[in-house]
Amino acid sequence: MSSCLHVIGLGPAGLNQLTLGDYRLICNADKVFARTAQHPCIEDLKAEGICVESFDEIYAVETSFEAVYERITEKLRQELQKNSVVIYTVPGHPMVAEKTVQLIGERLTQDYKVIIHPAMSFVDEIFRVLKFDPIEGVLIKNYDGLKDAALTGQEWLVIPQVYDKLIASEVKLDLMNAYTDEAEVYVVQALGTALEQVDKLPLYQMDHGKFDHLTTIVIPPNTEVISFYKLADIMRTLRSEGGCAWDREQTHDTLKKYLIEETYEVLEAIEEKDMYNLCEELGDLLLQVVFHAQVASEASEFEIRDVLRGVIQKMIRRHPHVFGEEKAETADDVILTWDRIKLKEKENNRQPDLFNDPKGLPALMLASSTQRKVAKVGFDWPDLKGPWSKVLEELHELESAMAEGAGIREELGDLLFAIVNLSRFLELDPEEVLRDTVHKFQNRFLKMVELSGKKGSDFENLSLGEMDIFWEKAKSQEKSGNQV
Structure with a gap:
C-alpha cells in the first residue's frame, strides 16, 4: 500500500x-x-x-x-x-x-x-468580526493579483497575508487604481486569538500600521469603484425613468452624429499628440459604445456583455498565432491569417461580399480600402511605375475634359482615385497625408494674416499679388523655423 x-x-x-x-x-x-x-x-x-x-x-x-x-x-x-x-x-x-x-x-x-x-479558515473569522453574510458576494485575491483583478466594488474584497508594510503599500497603490482615496478599509489581525484587532480607516492611511503574517485587508462593497461595470450602470441610470430627459430620448439614429464627432476628436488628439486630451476623448468614444448598447438592451436586441463576448471571441479566433498553434512571424503574415479566417467566417455565403465597407466611410478611406481588397485577389500593378503612369494619364484626361467642357467631374474622380492608388504603393495613408496638408495650409494662412497685420495692412483689402508675398514669407518662416 x-x-x-x-x-x-x-x-x-x-x-x-x-x-x-x-x-x-x-x-x-x-x-x-x-x-x-x-x-x-x-x-x-x-x-x-x-x-x-x-x-x-x-x-x-x-x-x-x-x-x-x-x-x-x-x-x-x-x-x-x-x-x-x-x-x-x-x-x-x-x-x-x-x-x-x-x-x-x-x-x-x-x-x-x-x-x-x-x-x-481565516475567512470564517472575518465573517464573524465584520458581521456580514458571504452571500452578499466575496472576492478573495492574493496581494500580487490585484493589478489584473478587474475590481467592480460589488463584493467584499479580502486580501490575506499582507505580512509587512512594503506589501501593504503595494496593495494600497493597486487599490487606488480602482477605489477612491477615502474608501473604507478594515485591517484585521490575529483573528480568534487574544490579540485580535480590527481597525477601520480610509484607504490612503491603510499602510500606516503594523503588519504580520496574520494581517488581512478587507474592503466592503463600494459603489464608487472605477470599472466598466460602473460606466454601464451610470448609463442605465441616465436612461431610467428618473434619469436624464435628453438621454432617454436618444436612439441609435440620433446618436450617429455624436459617434462620428467623438471619433474625429480622438483622431485630432492623436494628430496633435495631446495625450491628456486623447485620454478624455477615448472616454467619450467609449461612452458612445455603452450608450448604443444600453439602447439595444432596452429594446431586447442585445446586451453590453454580448458586445464584449463578440469582440473577445473574434480577437481570439483571428489570432491563432497568439492563442493557438499557428505561426505568424511578421505583420504581413498576421494580415494574411486575419483575412483567411475572416473569409472562412463568411464561407456560408455563395458569393463573398468583397466590397463590404461601411457606406458612410470617408471617400479617401473607401478608395484605399477598395484598392487593397482588389489587390489581394491579384488585380494590381506589378510595381510603382504602373500607378505613377496612371496618375499622369488621368491628369491628361482631366486637362482634355476641361478644354472640352465635358466629363470634368468623372475625370477629376478618376485622378483622385489614381492618386490614392499611388499612395498605397508609397505606403502612405491618403487620409492622413491630405489631413496633414490641410493643417499645413491652415497654419500658413493664419501666419500670413498675422504677418500682414504686423505690417499694418488690412488683409481682406490686399491684392492677390500682395497676399502672395505674405504667403511666401509665411512659407519661408515655416521652413526655417523662425517665428519672428
Whole structure:
C-alpha cells in the first residue's frame, strides 16, 4: 500500500479551533511537519511537547515563494518515500489560499494517498468580526493579483497575508487604481486569538500600521469603484425613468452624429499628440459604445456583455498565432491569417461580399480600402511605375475634359482615385497625408494674416499679388523655423 499524507488545517488561531480528531492524529504522530511555525496553533502544540518541524528555513534561502512551495512539496515526497504516514499542517483551511496544497494535488496524488482535513479558515473569522453574510458576494485575491483583478466594488474584497508594510503599500497603490482615496478599509489581525484587532480607516492611511503574517485587508462593497461595470450602470441610470430627459430620448439614429464627432476628436488628439486630451476623448468614444448598447438592451436586441463576448471571441479566433498553434512571424503574415479566417467566417455565403465597407466611410478611406481588397485577389500593378503612369494619364484626361467642357467631374474622380492608388504603393495613408496638408495650409494662412497685420495692412483689402508675398514669407518662416 502507498504511503498516506494527511494535510491538516490548523484554523486561523490557537489549539482550541483544532478538531478533536485532528488533534489526536497529531498527538499520535512521530513527527509533524508545518509549512510555518509562525502560527498560534503551532505554538500551542509545541507548548504541549509535540515535535513540530517547520519549513521556515526554506523561506530564508529561496528567492521566491514559488521556489519555496516547490521545495516543500519535494520534501514531503521524500518523507512519503521513507514513512507510511506523514502529517503536514497548514494555517487556516488547507484549500483556502494555500499554494502548497495545490502543488500536492498536482504532484503527489498520483503516487500517494492524500487526505485533506478541513478546518475553520481565516475567512470564517472575518465573517464573524465584520458581521456580514458571504452571500452578499466575496472576492478573495492574493496581494500580487490585484493589478489584473478587474475590481467592480460589488463584493467584499479580502486580501490575506499582507505580512509587512512594503506589501501593504503595494496593495494600497493597486487599490487606488480602482477605489477612491477615502474608501473604507478594515485591517484585521490575529483573528480568534487574544490579540485580535480590527481597525477601520480610509484607504490612503491603510499602510500606516503594523503588519504580520496574520494581517488581512478587507474592503466592503463600494459603489464608487472605477470599472466598466460602473460606466454601464451610470448609463442605465441616465436612461431610467428618473434619469436624464435628453438621454432617454436618444436612439441609435440620433446618436450617429455624436459617434462620428467623438471619433474625429480622438483622431485630432492623436494628430496633435495631446495625450491628456486623447485620454478624455477615448472616454467619450467609449461612452458612445455603452450608450448604443444600453439602447439595444432596452429594446431586447442585445446586451453590453454580448458586445464584449463578440469582440473577445473574434480577437481570439483571428489570432491563432497568439492563442493557438499557428505561426505568424511578421505583420504581413498576421494580415494574411486575419483575412483567411475572416473569409472562412463568411464561407456560408455563395458569393463573398468583397466590397463590404461601411457606406458612410470617408471617400479617401473607401478608395484605399477598395484598392487593397482588389489587390489581394491579384488585380494590381506589378510595381510603382504602373500607378505613377496612371496618375499622369488621368491628369491628361482631366486637362482634355476641361478644354472640352465635358466629363470634368468623372475625370477629376478618376485622378483622385489614381492618386490614392499611388499612395498605397508609397505606403502612405491618403487620409492622413491630405489631413496633414490641410493643417499645413491652415497654419500658413493664419501666419500670413498675422504677418500682414504686423505690417499694418488690412488683409481682406490686399491684392492677390500682395497676399502672395505674405504667403511666401509665411512659407519661408515655416521652413526655417523662425517665428519672428
